[in-house]
Amino acid sequence: xxxxAIGAVRVQMEKTQPPRGLFVPFQLGRPLGExxxxxxxxxxxxxxxxxxxxxxxxxxxxDFPDDPPGxxxxxxxxxxxxxxxxTPTDPTGWRDAFATELAALRPAWAxxxxxxGRSTVGLSFVSPEDWPALAAAFAGGELPAVAGHTTAALTxxxxxxxxxxxxxxxxxxxxxxxxxxxxxxxxxRATLAGRLLVALRTMAMASDNNAMKTVGGRFFVPVPxxxx
Amino acid sequence: xxxxxxxxxxxRDAVANLPCPSFDTHPFVAGPPLAQRRVAIVTSxxxxxxxxxxxxxxxxxxxxxxxxxxAAEQLISHVSINxxxxxxxxxxxxxxxxxxxxxxxxxxxxxxxxxxxxxxxGSTDPAAMIESVGQIAGQLQQERVDAVLLTxx
Numbered sequence: 078x079x080x081x082a083i084g085a086v087r088v089q090m091e092k093t094q095p096p097r098g099l100f101v102p103f104q105l106g107r108p109l110g111e112x113x114x115x116x117x118x119x120x121x122x123x124x125x126x127x128x129x130x131x132x133x134x135x136x137x138x139x140d141f142p143d144d145p146p147g148x149x150x151x152x153x154x155x156x157x158x159x160x161x162x163x164t165p166t167d168p169t170g171w172r173d174a175f176a177t178e179l180a181a182l183r184p185a186w187a188x189x190x191x192x193x194g195r196s197t198v199g200l201s202f203v204s205p206e207d208w209p210a211l212a213a214a215f216a217g218g219e220l221p222a223v224a225g226h227t228t229a230a231l232t233x234x235x236x237x238x239x240x241x242x243x244x245x246x247x248x249x250x251x252x253x254x255x256x257x258x259x260x261x262x263x264x265x266r267a268t269l270a271g272r273l274l275v276a277l278r279t280m281a282m283a284s285d286n287n288a289m290k291t292v293g294g295r296f297f298v299p300v301p302x303x304x305x
Numbered sequence: 306x307x308x309x310x311x312x313x314x315x316x317r318d319a320v321a322n323l324p325c326p327s328f329d330t331h332p333f334v335a336g337p338p339l340a341q342r343r344v345a346i347v348t349s350x351x352x353x354x355x356x357x358x359x360x361x362x363x364x365x366x367x368x369x370x371x372x373x374x375x376a377a378e379q380l381i382s383h384v385s386i387n388x389x390x391x392x393x394x395x396x397x398x399x400x401x402x403x404x405x406x407x408x409x410x411x412x413x414x415x416x417x418x419x420x421x422x423x424x425x426x427g428s429t430d431p432a433a434m435i436e437s438v439g440q441i442a443g444q445l446q447q448e449r450v451d452a453v454l455l456t457x458x
Contacts, residue, residue: 078445079336082455086309092325095455096333105312105320106388108456109405112396118405122454126339126415129452134333147392189394195377197394199355225358235359238382245391257389299386301313 081128083108083121087138094136097128101141104257110145112254117145147254154255156248156263157185164272171273172213178269179205179243186243188250198242200235202226205243211236215277220286230288233277237297240270265302274298316387326431337416342452344410345419345445346370349427350393350400350458351383360384360426365433367441370422372403381458385428388458400458419450427457 081097084090085105090098101121103110111117124141131137160181165171183205190196202225203211211232214221220229244264249255255263265271274297281293309321336342351360352370359382360366370379376397381390392399406418423441425434445453 078442078453079334079342079451080453080455082457084457086320088309088321089323089325092327094328094331096331104389105316106390106458107392107399108458109399109402112392112399115405115408118398118402119408122402122405122409123414125454126342126344126409126452129336129342130339132335135331136333193395195375197380197390199380200359200382202356231359242390242394245394249391249395254395255391257391260391296384296386299313300315 079129081125083125087140090138095138096134097131097137099125099128099139099141102143103145104148106257107145110141111147114146147256150256150259151253154252154259156255156259156267157182157250159268162269164269168213168217171216171276172209174269175212175273176209179209182244182247185247185250189246192250193246196242196246198239198246200242201232201239203232203236203239205239208236208240212240212273212277216273216280218280218284220289228288230281230286230292233281233289234292234296237274237277240274244268244270261299261302265298271302275304313387319387336451339415339452340413341416343417343419343448343450344406344415344452344454345448345450346401346403346406346422346454346456347441348401348422348424348456348458349383350381350424350456351426352401352424353380353382354378355380362426363429363433364426365429365435365437367423367425367434367437369444370401370424372418372420372422383427383458385458400456402454402456406454415452419445419448421448 082095083099085103087100109118109121162174165174215233223232226232248260278293278297281289355378362384398404409415410418
């Protein structure tokens with residue numbers, strides 16, 4: 078079967094030696110380079126698929142020449158306004174503060190859903206209005222069950238994924254597209270939800286539940302955004 | 306710039322030093338002109354249909370994606386937290402370029418778009434996917450696909 082692989086890590090393609098590979102200097106998570114840039118995506122696709130017509134194998138590795146236009150930060154990007162909230166010290170405090178921040182961001186999230194025609198929130202099987210109570214239960218050391226997930230650890234992992242998706246979408250609701258660094262920086266450094274995920278990571282890693290330790294340590298907070 | 310040196314640590318070292326399989330042979334297949342090819346996507350983004358179980362960590366399973374799945378029904382369930390999702394949040398085509406393929410087919414650049422596409426969980430030992438690879442290959446042959454585009458995240 079004729080195959081062509083797009084790859085963002087050239088050294089991996091050099092090791093695996095696919096029959097046809099297009100190395101792209103794009104960030105991980107964006108193999109086509111630039112969201113909503115039809116012309117750029119078509120250029121990437123055309124170069125990748127064009128390798129299928131070459132017969133000078135058995136290994137063809139080519140380089141896409143351009144960086145994606147959205148790599149640089151977007152001057153003037155302004156994230157949604159957040160309420161000023163002190164870092165809570167107990168589960169009830171986390172529940173109330175998180176609910177306040179979520180409520181403040183609901184209009185932006187609705188704008189994002191309208192703008193992009195969809196939302197990527199949904200892995201947790203829990204609606205956003207129920208997130209504060211669920212997160213507070215975890216913060217208090219409980220292991221609540223959610224229908225559809227086999228363990229509390231998975232429930233919390235996918236809750237964290239959904240929270241990040243909600244904020245990522247709300248943060249991109251209006252204006253020009255921010256860079257991913259701007260979205261991440263806003264979430265992890267400016268929002269209460271970012272602090273909540275760090276607190277949940279701390280809780281999970283101190284848990285007696287081994288699954289909770291594993292998911293908390295690996296799947297909640299990217300290392301570059303850990304405090305300290 | 307967005308190259309290996311721009312990936313934050315420790316992800317940079319992890320991807321640079323990831324053990325990769327090596328192969329004794331290098332199968333290389335030619336085919337008809339691109340304008341006659343039927344193209345399918347295989348992505349390691351662990352895409353799921355809304356409401357379905359997310360992929361399990363380390364799972365070697367493959368899931369089939371109907372070409373007409375609405376964008377609003379697709380979620381990304383990859384386990385890694387070390388790649389960007391903001392692009393996918395804006396536009397699924399940055400990972401799953403189904404609309405771009407349709408345009409290329411309409412323009413005659415490729416022959417057609419397959420009825421079925423495929424997704425697996427990246428960050429998984431390829432040896433766990435052997436059975437899934439057979440399932441994918443069987444469906445590709447059944448649909449007379451003769452070009453596969455691999456999109457990792």
